[in-house]
Amino acid sequence: MKKHWLYILVLASLVGCDSKKAAHVVPEHPLDPVDFESVTDLGGSATSKNAEPTSHGFRFPAPGLTSEELELHLKGDADFEANFSDDPHRPEFGLGPVFNNTSCMACHNRDGRGSLPVGLRDDRWTRLHQNEAIFLRISIENEEILSRLPSEENKYNAPVAVPGFSTQLFHLGSYSLREDIPGVGQAEVWMKLEKSFFTYPDGSKVELIKPLFDIRNPYDQTLDPSGNWISRLWESDVRTSPRMGMPMFGLGLLEAIPEEEILKQSQIDYSKEGVSGTVNYVFDVEKYQKGLSPARSVGRFGLKANTPSVLHQSLGALNGDIGVTNTFFPDESIKDTPLYSDYQSKNPNHKAIQAEDSVAEGLVFYSKTLAVPSRRNADSPQVTRGARLFQQARCTTCHRPSFKTGPSDVKTLSHQVIFPFTDMLLHDMGEGLADGRQDFLANGRQWRTRPLWGIGLTQVVNPRAGFLHDGRARTLEEAILWHDGEGKFSRDKFANLPKKDREALLQFLKSL
């Protein structure tokens, strides 16, 4: 693994830039870093003009789309909201036979993020049912898998499916899938909360919660000779990673950031702060279908930068999360498993590609072209002070304020100065946030820096939404307090601020 990183670094420095690692290299920044203080159009010309904070704050098409583009966006919007069905007589046929939810919108609540199930407690397990936005990615890991070098054969270190399952755990299924528990997918997922406390240097305490998971009733469970239930899912080499539905706006802009800018960012020496972001390189289905080799790109989307493009992520979700096959992902996600063979023998016609290309095209275009919300209260003195404290606490080493987009096939997204507050890189965020599961080159402690644009509207759009990869943080303050590993330096700076300065920093985040 180590060796491999070195290789990537060397390669990146050859291709990327000739920076000397020793000195503090200032990012080639279109604006001085502090200039984000007063900016309101965080998405450049693709910023929504509706500045009022409403529950529809994430739902505007990017201004500047042509009339044909707007039409495609609106078509995609309808499919994003459509409830897919496993009834072959309905137009939105294609759901299942296994899935995690029935529409894109159900996990991307009003184009924002999802939330933890209602009624989770720390003293009792609750079963994950319909319409939940969280699911588990799964895979197996052993020494051989962890030490492989990326190759075409291993899809550039793609997670390895759990035999008989896949790389995602589908807790829901079509009614006829399992005779023992109708409606359940590969297994049931149960959740509860674990509580802990963060204590500030001034002695005040904040309660933190973290969701825990338990997998029950997998379809392959059997009794072993000594009378214990066994399943491939419960073996010790299985890794799981909780993922919560993410906000949808501004994604076409992130896609248009030139690759070399992301590579350059990974070369900046932030060793003083203990920060060293790395690039994920992932399997790219578009390159693969065009026969390009290597079919691999810089990872940008997903919580571990585990997919390369809005297309790959969106159509992968259509296939996986909802179970609707499409031209880019033509195989059912549980193909080659006993669960599917059994289903197929009962439903022999369940084969064809289910989403028409026009549906896929609309979904991808929609996902690329939602406007970034406009900032609010940017000129309030408390917010301005908070912006400076954000910089002083070195939050900007990862939450890089701005990038300039390159060309995009959507004109209004091209050549824009944007303020996403992410470096698009992976960081070790410590044990408390670790999932312990590798995802391409991302290890079990790394996550991609979350963009902070629009974050102040999160709970206006979905009042129950939480922050971080599994939605555990009920407030922005909790989200900051979970930062550890490479984020510890900044987290400690934040924790050591007087309460009124912490409040100013939080007000700055709320203005985004």
Ligand code: HEC
């Ligand atoms: C069951 C819940 C669920 C459903 C249904 C779902 N998503 Fe997602 N979505 C997620 C999760 C969780 C992530 C993060 C995935 C990861 O990290 O691997 C995500 C990530 C994304 C992203 C990347 C966002 C970013 O900032 O990186 C896009 C784009 C996306 N989804 C589009 C879609 C589309 C389009 C659909 C419908 C076809 C859809 N999703 C259906 C849960 C869902």
Ligand code: HEC
């Ligand atoms: C070492 C890099 C790093 C530094 C420094 C850093 N962050 Fe983060 N931040 C991240 C990563 C990575 C995540 C996502 C973690 C996860 O999903 O579990 C994140 C998530 C967040 C979130 C939650 C975002 C969301 O959409 O759920 C907030 C808020 C946040 N950071 C604020 C801050 C603030 C404020 C500071 C400075 C005090 C800071 N961060 C410093 C890397 C960093």
